[in-house]
Amino acid sequence: MDAGELIRYTHSARGRYLKMLNELSWSEVVKDRGASFSSIRDILLHTIDMEDRTISHTIPATQSTLGHGPWKEFEDVKSIEKRINEVEEKTKVYLANLSQSELDREVTIPRRVGTPFLMRVEDILVQLAIENISHFGELIAILWQIDVQPPFLGWANFLDHNI
Numbered sequence: 266m267d268a269g270e271l272i273r274y275t276h277s278a279r280g281r282y283l284k285m286l287n288e289l290s291w292s293e294v295v296k297d298r299g300a301s302f303s304s305i306r307d308i309l310l311h312t313i314d315m316e317d318r319t320i321s322h323t324i325p326a327t328q329s330t331l332g333h334g335p336w337k338e339f340e341d342v343k344s345i346e347k348r349i350n351e352v353e354e355k356t357k358v359y360l361a362n363l364s365q366s367e368l369d370r371e372v373t374i375p376r377r378v379g380t381p382f383l384m385r386v387e388d389i390l391v392q393l394a395i396e397n398i399s400h401f402g403e404l405i406a407i408l409w410q411i412d413v414q415p416p417f418l419g420w421a422n423f424l425d426h427n428i
Contacts, residue, residue: 268368268390269360274423275312275397276353281416282309282404283349286342289413294342298407301400308404309345310336312397317352319393320359324386326372 286294286305297303302311322328339345368387375381384392405415 268387268394269363271394272316272356272360272390274418274420275316275394275401276356277423278401278416278418279309279312279349279353279397281418282401283342283346285408285413285416286345291341293411298410300403300407305404305407306339306345307336308400308407310339310348312400313349313352315396316356316393319389320352320356323374324359324372324389 286309289305294306295304298305300308302308339348368385368390370386371383372386372389373381374384374389405417408415
């Protein structure tokens with residue numbers, strides 16, 4: 266498993282959801298859906314905040330000031346796109362310089378409750394991808410509920426690079 270490729274997959278999938286936002290009314294994008302994070306906007310912004318926290322703070326073991334919303338300052342698709350592009354660019358730079366020794370490096374993972382534990386960078390990146398993919402599944406369910414065809418991107422199609 267190439268953790269970097271898995272992160273690039275999540276970028277491609279997230280890009281499809283971002284593009285889809287332009288097809289929805291803003292009221293649909295921000296409507297409270299009773300999901301893990303209330304709206305489509307908030308779910309997407311949570312995924313990018315988790316990526317930013319992972320790449321900028323968890324892996325380099327620095328303190329994070331990033332919160333978990335609310336994301337009310339994002340008042341249109343353009344502001345969401347800007348945030349996503351900024352974070353994904355930082356991630357691309359990090360992945361471009363990723364070495365096996367960096368993947369094998371252990372990082373102390375703090376917990377809100379309980380004892381911190383060690384985790385390899387590769388496992389942290391895989392966890393990030395799994396977190397994002399689970400939220401993409403949540404977006405799929407929300408879109409089905411409002412009769413919108415989700416912009417699904419399967420792993421095999423991503424690997425094919427022709428789709």
